[in-house]
Amino acid sequence: MNTSGGEITVHDKHVDYSGAKMGMWLFLFTELIFFGGMFLLYAVYRSSFPEEFYSTSAELHRTIGAVNTVVLITSSLTMACSITAVKKGDTRLSALFQLLTILFALTFLVVKYFEWEAKIGHGIYPGSEALTAQGQGKIIFYSLYFVMTGIHGVHVLAGIAVISVTMAMTLKNRINKGDYIRLENTGLYWHFVDIIWVYLFPLLYLIG
Amino acid sequence: MNSGQPAEAPQSFYYNTGKYRGVLSWVLSTDHKRIGILYLLSVGAFFLTGVTLGLLMRLELIAPGKTVVNASTYDSLFTLHGIIMIFFFIIPGIPASLGNFFLPLMIGARDVAFPRLNLLSWWFYIVAGFLALATVVMPGGPPDVGWTFYPPYSIRTTTSVSLAAFAAFVVGFSSILTGLNFITTIHRLRAPGMGWLRMPLFPWALYATSWVQVLATPVLAITVLLLILERSFGVGFFDPVKGGDPLMFQHLFWIYSHPAVYIMILPAMGIISEVIPVFSRKAVFGYKAIVISTMAIGVVGYLVWGHHMFTTGMSEEAQLVFSLITFIVAVPSGIKVFNWVSTMYRGSIVMAPPMLFSLAFIFLFSIGGLTGLVNASVAANVHIHDTYFIVAHFHYVMFGGTGFAFFAGLHYWFPKMFGRIYNVRAALIACVVMFIGFNLLYFPLFILGWNGMPRRYYDYLPLYQPLNVLSTIGSWVLAAGILVVVINLVRGAFRGDPAGSNPWDGTTLEWQVPTPPPAENFDVIPEITHGPYHREGKAQ
Amino acid sequence: MGLSLIHKLTDGHSRGLLPRAHLDDKGSYSAVKNLPELVNDAFSLVIVISLVLLVLVTFFTVFFAVKYRRKKNPVPHEVKEPLILEITWTVIPTILVLIMFWAGWVNFVPLRRIPENAMPVKVNARMWSWQFEYENGRTSPTLNVPLGRPVKLLLHSSDVIHSFYIPEFRIKEDVVPGMENFLWINADREGEFDIFCAEYCGRGHSGMISKVVVMSSGAFHEWYEKKEEKHAAAGELSGPALMEKHGCLDCHSIDGSALVGPTFKGLFGRSQIVVTGGREMSMIADEAYIRKSILHPSDEVVKGYPDIMPSFEEDMNEEEISAVIGYLKGLK
Numbered sequence A: 001m002n003t004s005g006g007e008i009t010v011h012d013k014h015v016d017y018s019g020a021k022m023g024m025w026l027f028l029f030t031e032l033i034f035f036g037g038m039f040l041l042y043a044v045y046r047s048s049f050p051e052e053f054y055s056t057s058a059e060l061h062r063t064i065g066a067v068n069t070v071v072l073i074t075s076s077l078t079m080a081c082s083i084t085a086v087k088k089g090d091t092r093l094s095a096l097f098q099l100l101t102i103l104f105a106l107t108f109l110v111v112k113y114f115e116w117e118a119k120i121g122h123g124i125y126p127g128s129e130a131l132t133a134q135g136q137g138k139i140i141f142y143s144l145y146f147v148m149t150g151i152h153g154v155h156v157l158a159g160i161a162v163i164s165v166t167m168a169m170t171l172k173n174r175i176n177k178g179d180y181i182r183l184e185n186t187g188l189y190w191h192f193v194d195i196i197w198v199y200l201f202p203l204l205y206l207i208g
Numbered sequence B: 001m002n003s004g005q006p007a008e009a010p011q012s013f014y015y016n017t018g019k020y021r022g023v024l025s026w027v028l029s030t031d032h033k034r035i036g037i038l039y040l041l042s043v044g045a046f047f048l049t050g051v052t053l054g055l056l057m058r059l060e061l062i063a064p065g066k067t068v069v070n071a072s073t074y075d076s077l078f079t080l081h082g083i084i085m086i087f088f089f090i091i092p093g094i095p096a097s098l099g100n101f102f103l104p105l106m107i108g109a110r111d112v113a114f115p116r117l118n119l120l121s122w123w124f125y126i127v128a129g130f131l132a133l134a135t136v137v138m139p140g141g142p143p144d145v146g147w148t149f150y151p152p153y154s155i156r157t158t159t160s161v162s163l164a165a166f167a168a169f170v171v172g173f174s175s176i177l178t179g180l181n182f183i184t185t186i187h188r189l190r191a192p193g194m195g196w197l198r199m200p201l202f203p204w205a206l207y208a209t210s211w212v213q214v215l216a217t218p219v220l221a222i223t224v225l226l227l228i229l230e231r232s233f234g235v236g237f238f239d240p241v242k243g244g245d246p247l248m249f250q251h252l253f254w255i256y257s258h259p260a261v262y263i264m265i266l267p268a269m270g271i272i273s274e275v276i277p278v279f280s281r282k283a284v285f286g287y288k289a290i291v292i293s294t295m296a297i298g299v300v301g302y303l304v305w306g307h308h309m310f311t312t313g314m315s316e317e318a319q320l321v322f323s324l325i326t327f328i329v330a331v332p333s334g335i336k337v338f339n340w341v342s343t344m345y346r347g348s349i350v351m352a353p354p355m356l357f358s359l360a361f362i363f364l365f366s367i368g369g370l371t372g373l374v375n376a377s378v379a380a381n382v383h384i385h386d387t388y389f390i391v392a393h394f395h396y397v398m399f400g401g402t403g404f405a406f407f408a409g410l411h412y413w414f415p416k417m418f419g420r421i422y423n424v425r426a427a428l429i430a431c432v433v434m435f436i437g438f439n440l441l442y443f444p445l446f447i448l449g450w451n452g453m454p455r456r457y458y459d460y461l462p463l464y465q466p467l468n469v470l471s472t473i474g475s476w477v478l479a480a481g482i483l484v485v486v487i488n489l490v491r492g493a494f495r496g497d498p499a500g501s502n503p504w505d506g507t508t509l510e511w512q513v514p515t516p517p518p519a520e521n522f523d524v525i526p527e528i529t530h531g532p533y534h535r536e537g538k539a540q
Numbered sequence C: 001m002g003l004s005l006i007h008k009l010t011d012g013h014s015r016g017l018l019p020r021a022h023l024d025d026k027g028s029y030s031a032v033k034n035l036p037e038l039v040n041d042a043f044s045l046v047i048v049i050s051l052v053l054l055v056l057v058t059f060f061t062v063f064f065a066v067k068y069r070r071k072k073n074p075v076p077h078e079v080k081e082p083l084i085l086e087i088t089w090t091v092i093p094t095i096l097v098l099i100m101f102w103a104g105w106v107n108f109v110p111l112r113r114i115p116e117n118a119m120p121v122k123v124n125a126r127m128w129s130w131q132f133e134y135e136n137g138r139t140s141p142t143l144n145v146p147l148g149r150p151v152k153l154l155l156h157s158s159d160v161i162h163s164f165y166i167p168e169f170r171i172k173e174d175v176v177p178g179m180e181n182f183l184w185i186n187a188d189r190e191g192e193f194d195i196f197c198a199e200y201c202g203r204g205h206s207g208m209i210s211k212v213v214v215m216s217s218g219a220f221h222e223w224y225e226k227k228e229e230k231h232a233a234a235g236e237l238s239g240p241a242l243m244e245k246h247g248c249l250d251c252h253s254i255d256g257s258a259l260v261g262p263t264f265k266g267l268f269g270r271s272q273i274v275v276t277g278g279r280e281m282s283m284i285a286d287e288a289y290i291r292k293s294i295l296h297p298s299d300e301v302v303k304g305y306p307d308i309m310p311s312f313e314e315d316m317n318e319e320e321i322s323a324v325i326g327y328l329k330g331l332k
């Protein structure tokens, strides 16, 4: 195979905003279906173990859950502000809002960590002897709790990573008034992560 | 691969290496054509690996009891064979290789919408492929669960099921990214004037396929992820001991895997819809009918997954509904078959290799599809479920259908991809040999299945031996045919005669650019003024 | 809702749409002797329709390919696309599939309606053997049934999913742990027919076979009343025979080769690494250890092996266990 020489001649390379947006929406679709699989399991098992679900849900710490909900919703707000800021051309303010978003996200994770820690400290985690001894409905509820909040947590983590990148880009002015599609897409993703939590919270904490 | 090009033609993409040199100019290229070739080579490698495993299985099954491998090895053989064929050959096969190469060309675009994502998806594919193959050397040995991963067995066995499941997870990402990319490409990058109904049928097929990929694959992702969590942490969702329901796994699995069979067949149908008009020198018959049935298959195909579970003890209502919808979804496939055959009516037909493969496709796919109707009939399903009847059904649709269409597409577009042409006589002979070998290999399996031989059987009762021997002999004939194809194509790519830019007299856009196409496909994006199969002086 | 309506229409008790022929005077299905015929009929119908379509499609393909080959027909003719054609080949196949669907469904329903007078038999599946348990407590490794009497099979699995399949009778149903699935059969001729496991269940899947033995009513009753050899011969069964009976040798060898479980050769007195509650520890295989392995295999799992051995707490009595242990001691 001969691979010598030559250069790509770039023809009117343009950034296709609608295309990029569309790609992001499609991606969020797949995420929704991904979580949909877990919600489906939740629905099925809740209908086979209704009582156990109610009683076990009451064992979760509602106040902590509520605080975390507020934290995450606030972070969605700051994310939206950062986009408004960049639209107005104030990249420094935008970066600041992104930093706030990251801090809220971290708060959320830290709170989550302590919640998990407490449960695990009591010997309650998937596969543990204490949990296995406690009957099927409970096992399934706690498994759903750990798996759903865990996978959601991973998404929060991913969000933090992505927002860190956009923040750096904003500071370097590579995201600016004229080109902020990356930030907008990141915002979409972040709202999605937020919305998932808004469903998880009542389903796991408030049914009891 | 050197192209026999006049000097003044724009430089072919083989010469235009972009930022990198040597191998890097391939594995880091964002040119959809290079990525298409990368996929073609990797998919081809997995195909050859998969068929070799199939060949080994047939060898084992030539006689009851142990012949060449022991029971555990056999279990791993059909598992790896299934996983490789499904996840690494047939699902990415046509869209990622031929689709990547030709989609932008056929709709008049310079590349796909997200070229870097495109490269990323190839990397996901390759990494996943190595993970899947790595199971062979892992402690615990290769997985022995079948490509369907049914728990609770898959959570009890100590073989490397988690790694294999993870490979399926990663390759799922690759598939999603390809789908997402193609949808956006088709929406945003069609050449000016190319309205939806001026788009050729192969892009249409890819469009429907991509939607199925995007909407179904995440279900697979979460399913195998939960299986991994089940094995690692004992979460219990599918373990009856812990209150889980193993049938939930089957539902989730088939919610993906039934639509997946349409991921496999739709692009194949797209190829047939391109080949038959060209070699009949006519516009395709019933363009709109084909478009509508393509989309209909994509949509209705979502609602039939339960036909894999008729004997699991599901409710009668569910059995009734799943059976009914399964029957209905067969109708659009029929419409396509009828339109393809009608395209030949009063045409001027050349029996070139792509055409011969396509006609073989029609016959084999019809057998596979019609026996699908047998499976869909609940009463009949009770008897033939999980027997060799099913094995025969899906090899007819997957190999006889998608496989033969893949070969048709490869022979059709080969001159455009490589600038050279293979030996046509050898290709025709290979096709005939493959066709004979194929039927010899798989037809006896229908009878075996009806006589009650269950699938995934390492050992069988002596009464089943004669047909098994016949089938094994068929596998050698088929292997001979494939070997000729492979040699012929490889030789053709390096030493074949130069092919002109439009050797088959095709009408779609990819034939209007130089051979092989230049780096950014079109110097000037063409303006589309008529339908894709329009020929000089004729209306359409 | 729609579904429940459909259910009512097709339910055996309202039997609005079911062909009368399958019902006896009292409206029960016990008169349906020939269940396999139902499956055969549904199958043949689809095959015949399919063959006709296949022949048509193939005929036209070949005919056009020959008639309009370029040598003879160098100039193609564009043809009209009459809409009526598209409609025809949409509507006719739709009607055909609806017919095939309906035939499949009505022929299926009787397979799921157990006559009231059916004799219940519990089917216990486990890796990799079948056991049949009768109402009077009698158990048997083969399914013995009387001629001409409906038999209801209640399917139970103690480990993974299996599938109970009798090709000759055209029936199959998965045996799912945690669920009780059912089947019914009504044998119409004497003889022995194969039982297969049709759902992949591990290494011994293809060996998980047994037989249905259809006997005359008299012969069956004699067999049924004989109770179990168990009582008569309990203490007398030797080690190897017991191992055979309980299927130990499906998973364990006595010649030193590792199958699914560790070999019995040289087991007694061997030092063994086992996993209990997530921790590894070393144990000597003494009498107590072996007893525990048989009764509660999941408590101590030999390292490197899957936790799939079934508990024999309910299947083996004290004498049998002692006999097995005695036999294992001698396997050097």
Ligand code: HEA
Pocket (backbone or CB within 6 Å): B148, B261, B262, B264, B265, B307, B308, B326, B327, B329, B330, B331, B333, B334, B335, B337, B365, B366, B367, B368, B369, B370, B372, B373, B375, B376, B377, B381, B384, B385, B386, B390, B393, B394, B397, B398, B401, B402, C053, C054, C057, C093, C094, C096, C097
């Ligand atoms: C390329 C892949 C592919 C395709 C396209 C299909 C197409 C179809 N399949 Fe198949 N199928 C598989 C791959 C595929 N299948 C696989 C892999 C399995 C097994 C999985 C496993 O367990 O491992 C399987 C299993 C499977 C089952 C489950 C069997 C069981 O386990 O018990 C069923 C049941 O209904 C079924 C039905 C059908 C039907 C009705 C179609 C239809 O879409 C077919 C439509 C086509 C035609 C009908 C032919 C053309 C039409 C005409 C020539 C004329 C028109 C005629 C009329 C409409 C009357 N398939």
Ligand code: HEA
Pocket (backbone or CB within 6 Å): B048, B049, B050, B051, B052, B054, B055, B057, B058, B061, B078, B079, B081, B082, B083, B085, B086, B089, B090, B145, B146, B147, B148, B391, B395, B398, B399, B403, B441, B454, B455, B456, B457, B458, B475, B478, B479, B480, B482, B483, B486
């Ligand atoms: C596209 C999909 C595809 C394809 C093409 C094939 C191809 C083949 N398969 Fe397939 N098969 C599946 C998908 C496929 N299979 C799936 C999904 C299953 C279910 C798995 C499960 O149960 O979980 C299955 C199961 C399956 C079984 C059932 C196993 C069982 O239930 O016990 C059998 C048995 O005969 C079989 C045989 C074959 C054979 C002989 C081929 C032949 O095509 C092979 C013919 C051989 C050749 C063509 C060899 C060619 C070799 C060369 C040319 C040399 C190459 C040289 C190099 C190494 C570089 N397959």
Ligand code: CUA
Pocket (backbone or CB within 6 Å): C126, C127, C128, C161, C162, C163, C197, C198, C199, C200, C201, C202, C204, C205, C206, C208
């Ligand atoms: Cu039991 Cu297969």
Ligand SMILES: [Cu+2]
Pocket (backbone or CB within 6 Å): B257, B258, B261, B304, B305, B307, B308
């Ligand atoms: Cu299916």
